Amino acid sequence: MDYAQENRIVLNIYLLRMETGKNKYQSRRDFVRTAGKILVASPLLVLPVLLVKKTNVKGYVWQIDPYKCTQCGQCKTNCVLTPSASKCTHAFQMCGYCDLCGGFLRQGAKTISTAAENQLCPTGAIKRRFIEEPYFEYTIDEKLCDGCAKCVKGCGDFGNGSLYMQIRHDICVNCNECSIARTCPSNAVIRVPADKPYIRKT
């Protein structure tokens, strides 16, 4: 019996079985399919049971813990957005309102003034306003701030540490994994509950 002949017989048997509706191959295949269906469907049923205790309805956002931040300046460069969603924030109630401000003035500045060459901020985002002798108020112009954290470092080194970095949630696109968090050397960028999105310094 040559192969062509054999094949013809196989085909005939196959067609015959198709007609009678009882096909050995077919029913075996159906069994495998059903078994496979159950096998892949079961994780979908088990998963919600496993995760039911670990589910959070409100979700998370990313935020910088100002007490862990080392002002390395990578927030500016590593955010997926340009300019970065992380910006300088001012805790006014901590501020000393100094004339000689470590966050506003460049180190070694000849005079204490708002002249560009004296400012520490590369984009001129800190505004200085006279309140009363000898106090000055410093406010951040967020449109100009690019998150380089130079002022935060200056304020922490020479002042009260009232300037600190925070991720702005009106700008942040809330990546599944924050690319600043991935590279933050002090692991200061953490997930916080979405209903309390800021870690304020007080």
Added chain:
Amino acid sequence: MIFAQERQQQQRFPRPEFESGYQTPTHQLLNQRGPMWEYADVAVLIAALSLTSWFAIKKRSRKGILWMSVFSLAYFGFYRQGCICSVGSVQNISLALFNNNYSVPLSAILFFIIPLIFALLYGRVFCAGVCPLGAIQELTGFRPVRIHKSVEAVLASIPFIYLGLSVLFAATQSQFIICRYDPFVGIFRLNAPFTMIIFGVLLLVAGIFVNRPYCRYLCPYGALQNIFSRFSGKHLTITPAECTNCRLCEECCPYDAILPSDDLKKTEPKEITRKRFILYLVLIPIMTIAGAILLYNLSPALSAVNSNVRLAREIRLEKEKGVPALSKSAAAFKESGKTEEQLFSEESVILGRFRKGTPWVGMFLGLSLGAGLFSMTIRKTRTEYKPDQGKCFSCGKCFEYCPIESKISK
């Protein structure tokens, strides 16, 4: 306690007492759109999946699926800016499964599960018209070029490796590599590092010819969809009625996802088939074990993905061989006051977790490779042309090639 000390240290100047009646302002920090909006996204996801399934199976309308792609690209892509997506949710799930300090957002679970349920019911309708990553490639694949079967088979194994590794890295709290190497999210946001844009644009340019390159050769969620879709209850069919074996659709699929009708003349002797069948059946457990051993031995190398492990190695190198640790993380570590012992014990904990996880990943990879090879040895008797349910994206490009289709619609 530690925070309080730090705070005291930094308070160098006393708070001024103003005489002019100046009130200290508070820095206003704005919130996102409400977190509950994510549930609107889930509703859109379900609606889009249902509509696409209807277009693919009931209506048999390529145009409908194409418009669904346009909608998904606009909504999930450009409006919602690509986060959160089902592809990335794999990592949230595995991070939550293996870590107690992370609780996964409900929306991430839903984004993970719902498309898989639809795959089990109607095939890969998620890939067809709902996934924004798929949609951008679907709409830019102008000139399909077919790839040789062997090249295709090798490249198609990458998603499984990608899936295994991304689950491993997420479960060990190391990295979300799927999100890091997401090629199109930068295009959706119109704002990204240049490397991301270059990768995305290169894929899109390649995708003009080799359609849907990310879906076919990279997407880890696609690997899951592939497995689930094989067992789908209903699936898109090439012909609306009975196949006449006219072979007109044979060349039309750009993804090489059409299984041809059997050519009965070409069958080999039964002996050879049976021998091959047994050989590859035996190979499955061997490959599974080999995969486990291989990956287990790779765990020290793989653990370098974790930034703490990298830092610990850098510090150890400095300590033992005198190579100065100059990276920013090393500088931050020295500033933080954490001891080296703490860091090294952290490293060994992470390495231990990798050692626990890698054999399972290896087993998964070995098993899927073995099963893939084995399935090629099964003798099939097919009397019709039908889609390969694992590979078929349910895009509906084959509809118009079927002569029965046009007869019916006329």
